[in-house]
Amino acid sequence: MLALGIMSLHLDSEATYITEMAKHSHSCGVECFRFVPSQINPHTLQVSGLRFDSETENWRKDTFTIPSILYDRCFYGEDEHSKKCLPIVSWLKNRKDIHFLGYGLPNKLDLYESLKTTELSPYLPHSxxxxxxxxxxxxxxxxxxxxxxxxxxxxxxxxxxxxxxxxxxxxxxxxxxxxxxxxxxxxxxxxxxxxxxxxxxxxxxxxYLELSNEDHQPFDIRILLQKNEHGIWKELGRGIRIGNTGGILSNLSAGGTIETFSNWITSIPKNKADYIRSELDYIISALPRLLEDQFPPLFEIGVDIGIAKNGSIWILDINSKPGRKVLLYTFPELKEQLFKAPLLYAKHLSETDHQERKDFYAKTLSH
Known part of the structure; x- marks a missing residue:
């Protein structure tokens, strides 16, 4: 059975998502482990972490060999623990016997510099x-x-x-x-x-872009892209994030709310709606290719798109470790697919040659 290791900076991070994913692991022929990078013993290369017991559907403490395929869900900050884990993850990315579902993206400035000479340049706020x-x-x-x-x-x-x-x-x-x-x-x-x-x-x-609605609430469109079990990019769905009245953020962590894309798009004039749909389709068809032309392969991307009051469309952020709240709220029928996706893609990787995934890994740690 294929071993998949899920890394986070704390064992309780994203507990619901990771546990729901692990509940589907046995049916996909995968055994799930989770651990913190700093818990790898540098001498024995053994990890102190958790192993998922599919019979009881609980996590159990265990010591195990570093799994050959890793799913990196570490969100690094400026704290000492993040600084300790970063070089460990860099070392893991450099090992030929270990492969990552996705190798991440660089910081916002490097990402901007990489995309500003591509066909998506008109959609990037000058930075x-x-x-x-x-x-x-x-x-x-x-x-x-x-x-x-x-x-x-x-x-x-x-x-x-x-x-x-x-x-x-x-x-x-x-x-x-x-x-x-x-x-x-x-x-x-x-x-x-x-x-x-x-x-x-x-x-x-x-x-500063005027990205608020008629109620003076900042809003944006979150689109989730993932590779399927054959390694092909697919759009999973899109939803609207709405921030506080008079605020500057639509992020859910800042108190934002969610609306379905279909409800929002049908509330605006048809000509404008058709234009927005066309522009979004163009952006998401080009973006994965452009990113993987310059950076190591990815597994998933969360893309945040802003619509300004003057009709202009902007790529606000690109996240290689996106959350799933927007899609789980707007497309609850996708729940099982979202939880199975990392497992099925891990199976795909285990059956293919991934040596080419090692190029330029070091540039992609910041996210």
Whole structure:
């Protein structure tokens, strides 16, 4: 039976999803293990983790050999534990006897630089690395509203909206599902806040896009793409994420809600709806190919698309470790398919040659 290892930074991370997946493992001819990268013994190469017992449908503590195929669900932060696990995962990706379902994507800046010369360039918000606060001040002095976004961020954490009003500056963010707004009366006060932020973390500057609905709620379209049991990319579905009124994020972690794509698309004029459908189909048909032309193979992609008030369409984020809340809510009939997909793709990998998957692995750790 094929052994599949599921890695996360904590054994209780995504517990529901991983356990539901493991419940389908026996019928797919797969045995599931889960572990934290730091629990690998560097001398014996044995892992202290959990093995799924298909008879009792429970996880049991066990020590086992590193499975030959790994599903990486580690979400790295700036904490010490993340920094400890990163080089371990890098080492695993470099081993010829171990293969990953997907090798991940690089940070937001590298991803932007890679796609900005492709046919999807018109859909990418212009992004610049903030090396000095002068760049931010220049944009604000020109009357531009801007977004500051962490290069290595995820789930909407650390994103700021900034605009200048007369001589004062308005900064807005969302934390713990609350909108936090602050006014800096002078440029020097703004710089006292800004400079330590960009010194500690790498940040991108992007133009602020009007991506809210008629109720002044930010919204976007989440599309999930996965490879099927034959290694062919398929769209699983799409849904609408809606944020708080007056907010800047539609992320579910920031308190967003979900609406079906079909309900939303039928509520807008037919000509506009047909145009949006056509554009979305074009983006998702091109994106997997363009990514795998430049990076090692992937298994799944969550794509977030914004529709601006002027009708323009934007790729807001591309995530190689997407969640499934939007699809489970909008397409509950896909539940079994979503839980089986990693197992069936692992079987496909076990039966094919994956040496080509090793190229450029090191660039893809940040996500």
């Amino acid at each position: 610049q690395l903030i090396e000095k606060a002068d760049l931010v001040m220049k944009e604000l002095d020109e009357g531009n509203k801007i977004i500051l976004k962490p290069v290595n961020g995820s789930q909407g954490f650390g994103i700021y909206y900034v605009k200048k009003s007369n001589k004062s500056f308005h900064v807005k963010t969302e934390k713990q599902r609350k909108i936090i707004s602050r006014i800096f009366p002078t440029e020097s006060k703004l710089l006292q806040w800004l400079q330590p932020l960009i010194k500690k973390y790498n940040y991108l500057l992007q133009p």
